[in-house]
Amino acid sequence: MSTQENVISILVDVLQLNSNVAKSLAFDTPLLGSIPEFDSMAVVTVLTALEEEYGFFVDDDEIDAEIFETVGTLISFVDNKLSMS
Amino acid sequence: MIKKILDLQRQLGIVNAILFAINRILTLLPFSFKVIKFYFAAQKLSNQSLLPNNRGKNIAIIEVARTEKHHPCPRPIEVIEDRYYQGAICLVAYNNTEFSGCLWYIKDRYKEDEVNCLFELPEKDSVWDFDVYVEPKFRLSPVFLKLWDYTSDRLLKEDCHWSLSRISAFNPNSLFSHKRMGAVIIGWAVFICLGGIQVTIANVSPFFHVSFRKASFPIFRLKPPE
Numbered sequence: 001m002s003t004q005e006n007v008i009s010i011l012v013d014v015l016q017l018n019s020n021v022a023k024s025l026a027f028d029t030p031l032l033g034s035i036p037e038f039d040s041m042a043v044v045t046v047l048t049a050l051e052e053e054y055g056f057f058v059d060d061d062e063i064d065a066e067i068f069e070t071v072g073t074l075i076s077f078v079d080n081k082l083s084m085s
Numbered sequence: 086m087i088k089k090i091l092d093l094q095r096q097l098g099i100v101n102a103i104l105f106a107i108n109r110i111l112t113l114l115p116f117s118f119k120v121i122k123f124y125f126a127a128q129k130l131s132n133q134s135l136l137p138n139n140r141g142k143n144i145a146i147i148e149v150a151r152t153e154k155h156h157p158c159p160r161p162i163e164v165i166e167d168r169y170y171q172g173a174i175c176l177v178a179y180n181n182t183e184f185s186g187c188l189w190y191i192k193d194r195y196k197e198d199e200v201n202c203l204f205e206l207p208e209k210d211s212v213w214d215f216d217v218y219v220e221p222k223f224r225l226s227p228v229f230l231k232l233w234d235y236t237s238d239r240l241l242k243e244d245c246h247w248s249l250s251r252i253s254a255f256n257p258n259s260l261f262s263h264k265r266m267g268a269v270i271i272g273w274a275v276f277i278c279l280g281g282i283q284v285t286i287a288n289v290s291p292f293f294h295v296s297f298r299k300a301s302f303p304i305f306r307l308k309p310p311e
Contacts, residue, residue, distance in 0.1 A: 032225075036096060036261045041135060043225045048137055060140055063226050 003082075007075050010049045015042055027072040032065060043068065056081045096257040104275065105255045121200055121276045122254035125289070126268040127211075127247050127309040130237040135266070141227040144185065146235040149175045157184040158218065164198060171196060176239075178219075178232045185228045186219035188236055190248065197251070200276040201283050201302040204251070208308050211247040212240060233266075247309035269310050274303075 001009070004027065012022040015037040031038050047058050058081070067077045094102035104122050111118040149156060151169035157177050158165055168175070173191040177184065194205045195213045204213055214236070219229050240248065252259050254273065272289035285294040285303045294303035 036257045037265070039258060039262045039265070040219075040225050040227065040229045041262065041265055044136065044140060044227055044230060057139075060143060060227060065225055068225065 003078055004071075004075050006053065007050070007078055008071060010046060010053065011071070011074075014045045014049055025071055027070070027075065029071045031068045031070060031074065038068065046074075050078060054078065054082060054085075056085045093255065093257065097254060097260070101254045108255070117278070117280050119276075119278050121278070123200075123251040123274050123276075124254055124260065124270050125249065125272040125274070125305070125307055126252055126263050127249050127271050127307075128214075128263065128266060128268040129309070130241055130246055130248055132238060132241055134234045136227050136230040136234055141231040143181050144228055144231045145179050146176055146232060147179070149177045149187075158187045158189075158216070160216070167196075167198070173215075176232060176236055178223075178228050180223060180226070180228060184220065185223040185226070186217075186232055188214060188217045188232050190214040190236065190240070192245075200278065200285075201296060201299060202274075202276070202285065203302055203304045204249070205304055205306045206249065206308075207306050208247070210245050211249055211307075211309055212245050214248045214250045217250075249307050249309065271307060271310060272305075274305065 008022075008025045011017070011025065011031075015035065017025075017035070017037070021035070043063065047063070051057060067073055090102050090106050093105050101122065104120055108120040111120060149158075151166070156162070156165050156175075158175060168189060168191075171191060172193070173189050173195070176188050176190075178186040190212045192206065192212050194203060195215065196203050206213055217229070217232070219232075236248075240246075249271075252263055254260075272287065274285055274287035274289070277284040277286075281298060283294075283296045283302075285296075286292070287303070287305070289305060289307070291303050291305075296302055
């Protein structure tokens with residue numbers, strides 16, 4: 001599975017998105033402000049799932065709204081973490 | 086505004102979207118007229134932490150006394166003084182030394198300040214939480230979860246097992262957050278306010294109330310679900 005497919009799959013699981021929303025998720029889909037389920041609890045859960053999946057660690061100070069602007073920015077963040085580890 | 090109404094209609098249903106639209110139109114009029122709808126929510130407190138152990142280590146929670154000269158909660162001083170006068174407790178989160186959020190709770194009863202009503206908690210194992218505030222730059226951080234974990238732990242030690250609150254029906258994010266944490270909706274009330282007149286319609290007692298002066302207000306005696 002590509003990073004994009006993996007990240008989308010994690011988002012769908014964690015946010016318990018309905019099938020219509022899940023199908024519509026693409027690289028440029030906005031997250032913050034457009035998916036009401038996306039709150040601080042969702043952020044922690046998504047990050048924990050990504051840490052378990054990819055084996056990197058995200059410090060609290062790294063958590064920034066820009067990471068969660070779109071599906072694409074989250075994928076870029078994951079790619080960046082993977083390139084550093 | 087039309088987008089917000091359509092979003093609300095999708096997220097919360099047609100009735101709430103219509104009430105939201107009415108309220109927005111009324112606020113444009115040159116006299117004081119507003120429509121507010123609250124859901125009443127009951128959250129069972131748990132000693133199971135929402136925050137994983139490795140997170141929130143730089144966040145400290147402290148209780149701020151009413152004697153604090155410069156209260157960190159970003160509300161007018163008279164509002165803060167009234168909350169303490171009513172017996173409320175304020176817990177404040179600091180990220181390192183930076184103010185990052187706060188939460189208020191009260192036992193027995195709370196006189197609401199957005200509309201004219203009183204919430205009473207006849208069950209001793211319940212508290213009323215209100216004005217949960219997180220600084221914008223910390224909204225995605227673990228601040229809220231740390232604040233909630235600390236509050237739950239503290240209240241459970243005081244033998245309180247439920248926290249009740251009201252949520253605006255026009256705030257889908259807050260509603261979703263409460264539901265994700267397991268909150269149960271135990272009622273709703275609509276307040277139609279025109280100057281000093283307030284009409285209240287609710288699906289819990291007292292169901293209907295009209296007040297023409299500040300000293301007259303509905304009293305909601307709210308209990309956690311059986």
